[in-house]
Amino acid sequence: MNRIGVFGANGRMGLALLEAATIKEQTQLGGAYVRSSSSLLGINVNQVNSAADKAISFSDENNVADVDVLIDFTLPAGMRNHLKTAVDNKLPMVIGTTGLTTDDMALLQNAAKHIPIVFARNYSVGVNVLLNLVQTAATKFGDDLDIEIFEAHHRHKIDAPSGTALAIGESIAQAKGWDHDEVAVYDRSQVESAKSQNEIGYSVLRGGDIVGEHTAYFATMGERLELTHKASSRMTFALGAIRAAQWLQNKPAGLYDMQDVLDLK
Numbered sequence: 001m002n003r004i005g006v007f008g009a010n011g012r013m014g015l016a017l018l019e020a021a022t023i024k025e026q027t028q029l030g031g032a033y034v035r036s037s038s039s040l041l042g043i044n045v046n047q048v049n050s051a052a053d054k055a056i057s058f059s060d061e062n063n064v065a066d067v068d069v070l071i072d073f074t075l076p077a078g079m080r081n082h083l084k085t086a087v088d089n090k091l092p093m094v095i096g097t098t099g100l101t102t103d104d105m106a107l108l109q110n111a112a113k114h115i116p117i118v119f120a121r122n123y124s125v126g127v128n129v130l131l132n133l134v135q136t137a138a139t140k141f142g143d144d145l146d147i148e149i150f151e152a153h154h155r156h157k158i159d160a161p162s163g164t165a166l167a168i169g170e171s172i173a174q175a176k177g178w179d180h181d182e183v184a185v186y187d188r189s190q191v192e193s194a195k196s197q198n199e200i201g202y203s204v205l206r207g208g209d210i211v212g213e214h215t216a217y218f219a220t221m222g223e224r225l226e227l228t229h230k231a232s233s234r235m236t237f238a239l240g241a242i243r244a245a246q247w248l249q250n251k252p253a254g255l256y257d258m259q260d261v262l263d264l265k
């Protein structure tokens, strides 16, 4: 039995993870961690998500105990603290937090010398298949091709473009042999020229309760291919993260992603 500890347990993803850890076979919820200042400390998780394990109450994120793996879907500052806790306690970790900086990625690389980590900007099967499909599309049209990525999320989302949109762009750039940072265009209003073909343009929508939608456009003269993924429930990501947590059992230290978990490489 894999005992799961969830950081940010009162967040949108945290609540979905409490439920996913409870219902998924071969796992059980071992800890539901919130900040030490949280008013939820000591309250049974079942009172906040009725599908979550009745035996667990929210506890302080600084005292992880009786768990085999930790999961973090919070914000970059939270992820940094939680990563240190995982290393200090020699526990494997699954990370879904997006909006990470280059320095954060260096922290992950360093921590992965000591513990096994899965980091993915999207834990759905569909998006991870899409990361492969866009590489085929990007390379089969030839050079006369315009590539754009559109993403839409709920009104609460902070980072933009989404981690998934960036992962799609990076996958395309890798297939084309481009440096992603050089070809990414985030704000066309700042570009005083027509679109060049060595470009990946990003556009973003925020509104309502959209769980997460991504489209990669491949447009050439006379035709256009649109590859779209739509998530309709956060349980998709939560169940994917639990799958990653199970996969991590007995893995050596290292930095893995969801394509490793799904054997898509």
Ligand SMILES: NC(=O)C1=CN([C@@H]2O[C@H](COP(=O)(O)OP(=O)(O)OC[C@H]3O[C@@H](n4cnc5c(N)ncnc54)[C@H](OP(=O)(O)O)[C@@H]3O)[C@@H](O)[C@H]2O)C=CC1
Pocket (backbone or CB within 6 Å): 007, 008, 009, 010, 011, 012, 013, 014, 035, 038, 073, 074, 075, 077, 078, 079, 081, 095, 096, 097, 098, 099, 120, 121, 122, 123, 124, 163, 237
């Ligand atoms: N990889 C993937 O498949 C997915 C990734 N995500 C990513 O997961 C993250 C969380 O999303 P979501 O659940 O919607 O966000 P929420 O805002 O609903 O939840 C954020 C959680 O993080 C906690 N938190 C924030 N800052 C800190 C901190 N400094 N220390 C400790 N805890 C902190 C919050 O606690 P408090 O309430 O106390 O502020 C809250 O519990 C985002 O980065 C999002 O992009 C989301 C879905 C899928």
Ligand SMILES: O=C(O)C1=N[C@H](C(=O)O)C[C@H](O)C1
Pocket (backbone or CB within 6 Å): 098, 121, 122, 153, 157, 161, 162, 163, 164, 165, 211, 212, 213
């Ligand atoms: O914040 C979200 O909600 C999501 N974030 C991830 C991202 O930034 O790509 C994954 C998913 O799309 C939902």
